Amino acid sequence: MSDFERGFVKPPFMAETSAPSNPRKIPERSEIEERYKWNLEDIYPSADEWERSFAELEAKLDGLAAYDGKLGASADVLLAFLRKEDAFSKELGKLCVYAGMKSHEDLRVTRNQELADRAENLSMRHSAATSFSDPEILALPDGRLDEFMAANEGLRLYAFHFAELLREREHVLSHREEELLAQTHEIGNVAQNTFTMLTDADMKFPVIRDENGQDVELTEERYYKLSRSRNRDVRRSAFEGIHNTYGAYRNALGSLYAGSVKGDIFYSKARRYTSSLNAALFADNVPDAVYENVVNTANTHASLLHEYMALRARALGLDELHFYDLNVPLSDEPLSDVPWEDALTMVTEALAPLGADYAGNLKRGFSERWIDVYENQGKRKGAYSWGSYGTRPYVLLNYNGTLRDVFTIAHEMGHSLHSWYAHAAQPQVYADYTILLAEVASTTNEALLLEYLLRKSTTEAERKWLLAYYFDMVRTTFFRQAMFAEYEKETHRRAENGEPLTPASLGELWRELNAKTYGPGMTIDEPLRMEWARIPHFYTAFYVYKYVTGFTAAGAFSDAILNEGDAARERYLTFLKSGSSDFSLEILKKTGVDLTVAAPFEKTMATFGEKLKEARKLF
Numbered sequence: 001m002s003d004f005e006r007g008f009v010k011p012p013f014m015a016e017t018s019a020p021s022n023p024r025k026i027p028e029r030s031e032i033e034e035r036y037k038w039n040l041e042d043i044y045p046s047a048d049e050w051e052r053s054f055a056e057l058e059a060k061l062d063g064l065a066a067y068d069g070k071l072g073a074s075a076d077v078l079l080a081f082l083r084k085e086d087a088f089s090k091e092l093g094k095l096c097v098y099a100g101m102k103s104h105e106d107l108r109v110t111r112n113q114e115l116a117d118r119a120e121n122l123s124m125r126h127s128a129a130t131s132f133s134d135p136e137i138l139a140l141p142d143g144r145l146d147e148f149m150a151a152n153e154g155l156r157l158y159a160f161h162f163a164e165l166l167r168e169r170e171h172v173l174s175h176r177e178e179e180l181l182a183q184t185h186e187i188g189n190v191a192q193n194t195f196t197m198l199t200d201a202d203m204k205f206p207v208i209r210d211e212n213g214q215d216v217e218l219t220e221e222r223y224y225k226l227s228r229s230r231n232r233d234v235r236r237s238a239f240e241g242i243h244n245t246y247g248a249y250r251n252a253l254g255s256l257y258a259g260s261v262k263g264d265i266f267y268s269k270a271r272r273y274t275s276s277l278n279a280a281l282f283a284d285n286v287p288d289a290v291y292e293n294v295v296n297t298a299n300t301h302a303s304l305l306h307e308y309m310a311l312r313a314r315a316l317g318l319d320e321l322h323f324y325d326l327n328v329p330l331s332d333e334p335l336s337d338v339p340w341e342d343a344l345t346m347v348t349e350a351l352a353p354l355g356a357d358y359a360g361n362l363k364r365g366f367s368e369r370w371i372d373v374y375e376n377q378g379k380r381k382g383a384y385s386w387g388s389y390g391t392r393p394y395v396l397l398n399y400n401g402t403l404r405d406v407f408t409i410a411h412e413m414g415h416s417l418h419s420w421y422a423h424a425a426q427p428q429v430y431a432d433y434t435i436l437l438a439e440v441a442s443t444t445n446e447a448l449l450l451e452y453l454l455r456k457s458t459t460e461a462e463r464k465w466l467l468a469y470y471f472d473m474v475r476t477t478f479f480r481q482a483m484f485a486e487y488e489k490e491t492h493r494r495a496e497n498g499e500p501l502t503p504a505s506l507g508e509l510w511r512e513l514n515a516k517t518y519g520p521g522m523t524i525d526e527p528l529r530m531e532w533a534r535i536p537h538f539y540t541a542f543y544v545y546k547y548v549t550g551f552t553a554a555g556a557f558s559d560a561i562l563n564e565g566d567a568a569r570e571r572y573l574t575f576l577k578s579g580s581s582d583f584s585l586e587i588l589k590k591t592g593v594d595l596t597v598a599a600p601f602e603k604t605m606a607t608f609g610e611k612l613k614e615a616r617k618l619f
Contacts, residue, residue, distance in 0.1 A: 026217065029106050029376040036340075037105075038394050039369035043098045050098055050115065057091050058122060064088060065129040068175075071136045072144065075152035078137075082158060085130060086428050092126060093388025095119045104380035104396060105372070107201040124186045131178035137162070138169050160581060161429050167285070171271040181270060188267070191260040192539035198249065198256075199534075200381050205245050208237040218242065220381045220534075221398040227327040228402075239324035243527035246534055253533040254503035261495045264541045276492045280542035284434045285583045290595050291485065294548045297601040298482030298517070304608055305479050306519030308471050311612070313521060315619045321522045323514075326475070330468040330619065331461050333403060340373060340399060343406045350410065350452035351445060353561050355569050361420055365413060371395045382536070383408050385415030385442075389431050393419035403469070410449045414442035418576050425577035435543060436584045439550025440557065441576060443477070447558035460618060467615050474608050477551045483517045485545040488538065506532055552600045553593045555607065560591075 029037075044050040067081040099115035107113070137145070145162050149155045165172075173181065205218035211231040216222065218241045226238035246253065261276075268279035281291060313321040315330045338346070344366050352359060365371065372379075375398040387393035393416035399405050418441035423431045450470060457463045490509060495501055507529035515524055537543045557575075560568035571591050578587045585595060593600055 026219070026375055026377050029379070032374055032376055035369065036373040037369065038101065038372040038396075040098055040101060040394075042368075043094055043391050047102075047111075047115070050095065053091060054095055054118065054122070057088065057095065060084075060088055061125060061129050064126075065132075068132045069136070071133065072140050075148035075155055078148055079152055079154045081133070082155075082429075085133070088126065090388070090390045090428060092119075092123060094390045096123060097386060097388045097391050097394070101372075101386065101394060101396070106376065106378035107197065107380060108378040120186060120189070124182065127182035127185060128179050131182045132175045134165060134168075134172050135175045135178055137165060138172055157427055158429060168282075171273065171282070173271065177270075181267070188263050191256045191263065192536075195253070195256050195260075195536065195539055196380070198252065199536075201378065203245060203249065206241045208234070208241055210234055219375075221375050221400060224327065224404060225400055225402055227324060228329060230328065232325070235324040235328060236322075239322075239525075240527050242534070243530045247527065247530040250503040250507075250530060250533065254501070254506060257491075257506065257533070257538060258495070258501040260539050261491055261501060261541070264492060265496055275496060277489060277542055284436050284585075286436065286585065287596060290549065290585075291489075291542075291545055293595065293598055293601050294482050294545045295486045295489070297598065297605060298479050298486075298548075301605045301608075302479070302517060302519065304605060304612065305475060305517065306521060307612060308475065309518055309521045311615060311619060312468075322525055323522065323528050324525075327472070329465055331464040333465060337401045338403065338406055339401070343399075343401075343409055346406055346452075347410045347413065347445075347449065350449040353448060353569065354572065358417065358573070361417055362413060365393075365395075365416055365420075368392070370416060371397060371409075373397055373399045375400065383412050385412045385419070387416070387419055389423055389428050393417075393423075407446050407449060410445040411442040414445035417441070421573065421576040422579035426579035426581060430579045430581040433579050434584045436546050436549060437575075437578075437587060439546045440553045440588070443547070443550040443554035444557045444561075444572070446473070447554050448561070451558060451562060464615075464618050467611055467618065470611060471608075471615070473551075474604075478548055478604065478608075479517055481544045481547040481551075483513050484535065484537070485542070485548070487513055487532065488542055488544070492541065548601075549595050552604045553588055553591075553595065555604055556593045556600060557591065 044053065064081070064084060067077070067084075071078050071081060096119045099112070099119040103109070103112040103116040105112065149159060149162075172178070199220075205220075207215045207217050208226070210216045210226065211229050211234050216226070218226070218238060220242070223238055223242050227235055229235050229238075264276040264279075268276040271279065273279035273282060277291065278288070281288060309321060312325070312330065313319075316325060316328065318325060348359060348362060348366075351362060370392050372395070379398065380396060381398060383395070383397050385393055385395050395409075395412045395416055397405070397408060397412065399409075415438055418433065418438060422433055450466070450473065454463070454466050454470075457466055487509065491501060491506070494505075499505075510532045511524050511529050514522075514528060532538070535544075557568075557572055561572055575587060575591060581587075588595060
């Protein structure tokens with residue numbers, strides 16, 4: 001997704017292929033072969049079928065609203081409503097997924113944007129029409145839900161759902177207030193939607209010269225590859241081209257982000273949370289201690305990152321380290337321009353320790369076109385996994401053939417296989433899972449891929465490169481995301497205290513945190529002050545700390561899977577199948593990972609320190 005810096009045999013389940021013929025020109029979608037596009041026809045055979053389902057579902061809204069005031073009448077009435085709500089939500093999920101992903105294929109296609117807008121509008125109307133349900137259930141006399149579950153066995157399925165709802169009692173408002181809040185959701189998404197349209201569709205980046213002297217149109221997808229160039233002028237040009245372009249829109253982007261923060265504060269106050277951070281953590285039943293562990297561990301062990309920065313500067317022969325020097329490899333990649341099929345094989349072999357069943361489902365995703373592979377004009381940037389209870393778990397990529405892209409395949413398929421197992425094992429009410437757990441599954445796949453490559457390394461040069469890659473995983477997934485988390489905490493604190501969020505203050509805070517994180521060995525160039533404006537996750541507040549917790553828990557998972565064998569693998573598959581059938585931290589605790597204490601985070605830093613010792617000898 002966005003800014004998250006992240007020997008082989010052809011698999012029998014995929015045909016021979018190559019990347020688009022001219023990698024310097026971004027192709028139109030029509031120029032890409034069907035086999036590299038996701039198969040959304042599995043959801044609806046055509047847009048006409050989507051329209052038919054939309055009309056049928058829209059007509060059922062009144063039927064759900066008719067239960068207003070009746071949920072306490074009997075156990076049978078409550079169960080009937082919950083089952084109809086589940087059925088409606090299942091079809092609504094399919095409508096939203098199809099329309100949303102069609103719109104992401106090419107953001108310039110107005111028709112698909114209209115479908116997505118209509119699906120979002122129906123989702124908002126559904127929320128408003130059923131906004132009575134939670135307040136009405138919470139208004140039942142104490143013990144009534146227990147009586148209902150005793151009277152009707154079908155309601156027992158919802159026991160944990162009811163327990164979760166009761167936990168939220170003090171933050172659920174009256175029927176009328178819930179209805180009003182539901183009607184604001186579309187307005188609340190304006191900042192994020194405008195940011196996406198501005199940066200994905202409207203913003204144009206300059207043409208720069210690559211290391212061969214050829215003109216290359218700069219994009220977010222191409223930026224990472226260019227930032228790895230051995231030619232420092234190319235790296236600098238790419239860095240300045242990206243960040244100066246964002247700087248040209250600093251006032252609009254500052255206004256959008258400030259509006260998003262104010263929206264977070266509005267909703268947290270409306271629901272009587274103590275802060276916007278408290279509101280975000282409460283949803284996952286996560287104590288503040290977990291968030292503090294993330295920020296404090298990164299700050300406490302920043303000296304380790306400073307040591308790596310010094311090692312990087314020495315290895316590259318630089319007197320002065322800049323941000324545009326952080327991605328260039330310390331040694332040549334053992335593989336470059338990885339063909340799509342080789343990438344699939346690499347991921348499949350790396351994840352073999354997860355067992356035959358996992359491997360079979362992974363190959364199913366590759367062969368049944370769950371993945372939209374290549375970049376095209378107008379396509380949404382980044383990568384994600386998205387689906388609903390009634391669809392396959394699809395993956396959007398912008399594959400460019402780097403090893404980073406191979407890790408992105410493993411990461412996003414981690415999300416998708418998590419969904420696959422949870423949807424198969426859990427009833428609809430518990431089939432989804434929190435993002436806190438999702439980042440564990442995706443990052444476990446990345447950790448297994450890295451260990452696979454380390455085991456296969458046969459030369460000192462390969463091991464150098466892989467260790468450096470590991471260090472950059474720690475830098476980008478642990479320290480960088482922890483810095484993001486601290487940035488969000490501070491911007492929301494300032495806004496909650498009535499302090500203005502201006503482009504200048506946002507940029508200065510970003511400079512300060514980068515200086516603290518990377519240490520005195522890195523020069524903070526002026527364009528870096530605008531990097532905060534590139535981070536899409538900031539429009540889903542307090543999300544990024546979960547990359548750090550995911551990285552930490554994934555290290556424990558991958559280590560157990562590789563060293564303990566079958567028992568650890570079965571625990572992990574049980575984790576994938578758990579969905580949201582228990583609180584997220586409780587699901588993790590069953591595997592021996594307790595994120596409420598500092599120990600797992602300290603262990604991650606200890607491993608980082610140990611590998612730095614080896615690197616000092618190698619480099």
